[in-house]
């Protein structure tokens with residue numbers, strides 16, 4: 001893990017500069033930490049990387065008062081592949097030096113999975129939305145020791161939050177750690193679809209020069225009406241990135257932004273998602289998956305959109321109805337659909353989104369760039385240090401605490417008084 005000690009020193013001194021006051025704790029309780037991570041690259045854990053390090057970012061996240069993670073130490077090399085099984089989120093030495101037990105697996109499906117086998121002994125479960133360990137009510141019932149369900153990343157809808165509240169489990173995530181990563185991916189996907197990049201790239205790769213085939217579906221984004229569903233951290237970062245393209249920006253959110261933010265970003269507010277979608281050419285979805293957004297984009301809503309609209313979804317797959325998206329692409333009602341979120345994850349080989357026309361789908365990768373991994377692995381350590389020292393983690397990291405929605409969870413997950421059910425099955 002320690003192939004780039006200089007980069008690690010940089011990060012450590014940055015953390016110290018930021019005044020991280022946490023000292024190495026003398027914990028009394030030894031914990032079993034069960035970590036579910038995505039499998040290693042098929043060619044094995046990378047011996048080297050495309051770049052030597054990741055940039056050191058400013059102390060605060062953009063347009064916010066929130067500092068980047070401030071653990072007492074960074075026990076991994078920033079910019080290394082931490083989110084896969086061999087990367088272990090950089091936790092092995094950190095935990096074992098303190099006497100804790102770390103179990104890492106990617107085997108998470110079915111009652112005989114390693115995840116299910118180890119659940120009864122786990123005090124802490126950590127997983128990432130890209131390879132989610134679905135913590136349903138049934139699984140929570142099998143985990144009598146479980147005290148903390150931690151998302152290394154953002155989005156805790158893979159946890160049944162009601163069941164977690166009843167069981168007194170704290171649910172936390174590393175808020176903001178990958179918001180910019182996702183906003184960049186959404187901006188990229190919008191341009192990809194509107195400019196018809198993927199098929200054009202394929203012509204080039206295949207030895208062709210089919211200009212007309214490439215451009216018969218290619219437009220400039222300039223002048224388009226672009227609608228953002230939910231102007232939270234990601235939605236606002238996307239607006240900021242799209243503004244220089246001279247588009248007309250619109251949004252809907254259950255919480256309207258301050259007037260000065262609307263003016264600064266050039267955003268027009270719509271009172272409902274229904275009103276938003278019929279007035280735009282591109283819709284980018286950035287709301288959490290909650291009962292109010294579950295299957296929000298169904299055939300009925302998509303049919304009210306302008307013919308040839310594009311939908312980009314980097315939020316959660318179940319905000320749209322899978323087969324209604326396929327039908328709308330096939331009929332031409334949608335000119336394109338793109339994003340990185342699927343249900344379930346990993347998606348089966350025959351998932352229709354793999355073969356539907358005019359799609360720019362990737363696996364769930366937008367929030368797990370090497371840059372993002374560095375931040376959310378550091379945030380994971382920060383939350384674990386607080387947990388072991390019996391301190392409440394930062395409010396912005398909390399989703400559920402003390403039997404109720406808390407912190408960010410109270411702001412983002414409570415719009416209709418209900419919480420996330422942890423996976424489909426509604």
Ligand code: NAD
Pocket residue numbers: 129153154155176178179182229230231232233234235252253254255286287288289290292293314315316340341364365366367368408411412413415
């Ligand atoms: P955030 O908490 O900053 O913003 C969420 C926004 O959604 C808030 O402004 C809230 O008011 C709004 N909202 C809540 N319910 C709504 C509703 N019913 N209709 C419209 N707006 C509603 O969250 P964020 O960091 O911007 O992340 C947004 C979502 O993106 C996460 O919940 C997660 O599901 C997803 N995400 C995906 C990835 C990825 O890798 N693809 C990574 C991070 C987050």
